[in-house]
Amino acid sequence: MSTAATPLRHPDASSAPLMTRRGWWLVALNILLPGSAQLVAGNRRLGRIGLVATLLLWLLAIVALLTYLVAPSAIYTFFTQAGSLTAVQVLLTLYVVLWIVLTLDTLRLVRLVKARPNARGWIAAFAVLVLVGITGTAGYASVVAGSARGALGDIFSAGPSEPPVDGRYNIMLLGGDAGPDREGLRPDSMSVVSIDASTGKAVTIGLPRDLDPVPFSAKSPMHELYPDGYGYEDRCDVDVCQLNSIYTEVQLYKGDLYPNAEKKGSEPGIEAMRDALEGATGLTIQYYVLIDMQGFADLIDALGGVDITVSDRIPIGGDENLNGVVEWIEPGQRHLDGYHAQWYARARHGSSDYDRMARQRQLQDAILKQVNPVNVVSKFQDIAKAGAQVMKTDIPQSMLGYFVDLGMKTRKLPVGQLELVPPTIDPTDPDYTQIHQLVKQALAPATPTPTSK
Numbered sequence: 001m002s003t004a005a006t007p008l009r010h011p012d013a014s015s016a017p018l019m020t021r022r023g024w025w026l027v028a029l030n031i032l033l034p035g036s037a038q039l040v041a042g043n044r045r046l047g048r049i050g051l052v053a054t055l056l057l058w059l060l061a062i063v064a065l066l067t068y069l070v071a072p073s074a075i076y077t078f079f080t081q082a083g084s085l086t087a088v089q090v091l092l093t094l095y096v097v098l099w100i101v102l103t104l105d106t107l108r109l110v111r112l113v114k115a116r117p118n119a120r121g122w123i124a125a126f127a128v129l130v131l132v133g134i135t136g137t138a139g140y141a142s143v144v145a146g147s148a149r150g151a152l153g154d155i156f157s158a159g160p161s162e163p164p165v166d167g168r169y170n171i172m173l174l175g176g177d178a179g180p181d182r183e184g185l186r187p188d189s190m191s192v193v194s195i196d197a198s199t200g201k202a203v204t205i206g207l208p209r210d211l212d213p214v215p216f217s218a219k220s221p222m223h224e225l226y227p228d229g230y231g232y233e234d235r236c237d238v239d240v241c242q243l244n245s246i247y248t249e250v251q252l253y254k255g256d257l258y259p260n261a262e263k264k265g266s267e268p269g270i271e272a273m274r275d276a277l278e279g280a281t282g283l284t285i286q287y288y289v290l291i292d293m294q295g296f297a298d299l300i301d302a303l304g305g306v307d308i309t310v311s312d313r314i315p316i317g318g319d320e321n322l323n324g325v326v327e328w329i330e331p332g333q334r335h336l337d338g339y340h341a342q343w344y345a346r347a348r349h350g351s352s353d354y355d356r357m358a359r360q361r362q363l364q365d366a367i368l369k370q371v372n373p374v375n376v377v378s379k380f381q382d383i384a385k386a387g388a389q390v391m392k393t394d395i396p397q398s399m400l401g402y403f404v405d406l407g408m409k410t411r412k413l414p415v416g417q418l419e420l421v422p423p424t425i426d427p428t429d430p431d432y433t434q435i436h437q438l439v440k441q442a443l444a445p446a447t448p449t450p451t452s453k
Contacts, residue, residue: 008041019114023123030106031130034099037106050102057095072408077401085149092142096135103131156397157265162286164197168443169406171195171395172277172288173204174247174270175296175345175360187244187273187290188346189360192281194443200409203416203442204364205281206357208427209244211420215432220275221257222250230276242427243280246272265394280420282436290392296345297338299390300367306341308366310334312351314359316343354421365415418442 011022022041029037035050068075078084107127112120162169175189192205213229216222226232231241238249250257251269258268266288274285300306314329329336329344336344345360395403420435421427 023110073405076404080400089145165284206419211243215279297342301338
């Protein structure tokens with residue numbers, strides 16, 4: 001009995017035009033629905049395996065898309081967990097192998113020698129080109145999944161999640177300056193990023209490194225040593241008594257005050273800084289992020305640079321009086337690579353600490369706005385490599401999905417700024433009652449009372 005599949009399964013091999021059309025049809029079926037070419041013209045068992053695998057992959061993609069539309073945080077959580085990324089990597093690898101087998105088998109079924117001579121090369125080239133494109137994409141996705149699993153495991157901790165406090169997550173952000181001209185790492189910039197746990201509205205609270213004295217809450221082990229505040233009447237165990245000295249002092253001399261810090265993915269010096277910033281701002285800080293400025297340069301290079309508006313000339317490596325020779329970052333719209341962005345953030349000559357703080361905030365905001373899925377995926381290998389060098393944090397990997405979702409909301413909103421610097425605050429004689437009130441106002445601005453007409 002003749003069937004519709006007969007020309008494909010049992011063709012007239014003596015007809016070159018028929019075999020050519022059949023070849024194109026089989027190649028097209030292999031591309032549109034892998035496995036279908038085998039069902040109609042070859043090994044039906046292999047075809048069923050290919051078809052089921054293809055339909056399963058499409059089903060998973062549709063489920064993922066619908067889940068993303070309804071509950072994006074669930075997708076973010078899935079793709080930021082080690083087990084999930086391993087499963088994705090294995091699945092993609094198996095599918096790549098299956099696609100190669102199906103394509104090679106399809107070319108066997110085509111019987112190129114029976115097609116028109118001038119069509120044989122085109123049929124084979126088209127099939128191989130699509131094979132390389134699809135398997136290359138899937139293979140790269142598999143490699144990205146593996147890189148992501150390694151990078152996330154290196155950067156993020158396995159600790160428990162923390163609930164928001166008063167509806168907010170407060171994250172201590174430390175900029176560690178371990179550049180090529182310095183020994184070791186020290187906090188050079190300190191801020192608290194407070195994020196509304198529902199809306200994603202963020203406020204950045206910047207603290208000057210020369211804040212002195214600095215109070216600790218009663219629960220802090222540093223409070224017993226410095227009940228009147230760190231640096232009060234020049235009391236400290238390092239050369240300079242100010243906010244960023246706390247890290248150095250505790251890290252070098254008082255690590256036993258925080259015996260569990262390293263188990264929690266932190267350091268004694270970082271925990272002391274957390275206690276200090278809690279005392280200074282009156283906030284409860286759930287997590288910290290430490291950014292190394294050298295790694296920061298590598299990250300910007302991995303992202304392809306950063307676009308910012310430079311308002312004043314910034315000298316690199318020295319000041320304008322250094323032997324009369326200096327390289328400048330000139331005012332105007334600039335695209336900075338990692339090296340120049342690093343110096344833009346950390347240059348000291350010709351500007352104050354407060355100017356440098358403002359430049360660092362400007363860079364942070366620019367990077368946040370310029371990071372997008374396209375440049376992250378296309379440069380993921382370099383970003384993952386730089387990320388392990390640039391950042392250390394105690395944010396648990398289990399919370400990543402939630403924070404990615406929250407961060408997407410934050411990107412759409414203006415970020416509030418509160419800089420606790422002169423003339424608002426005198427860092428050598430800070431009024432912490434005033435500071436706590438300013439923080440409260442920044443996080444929950446008072447609603448103006450309507451005036452009667």
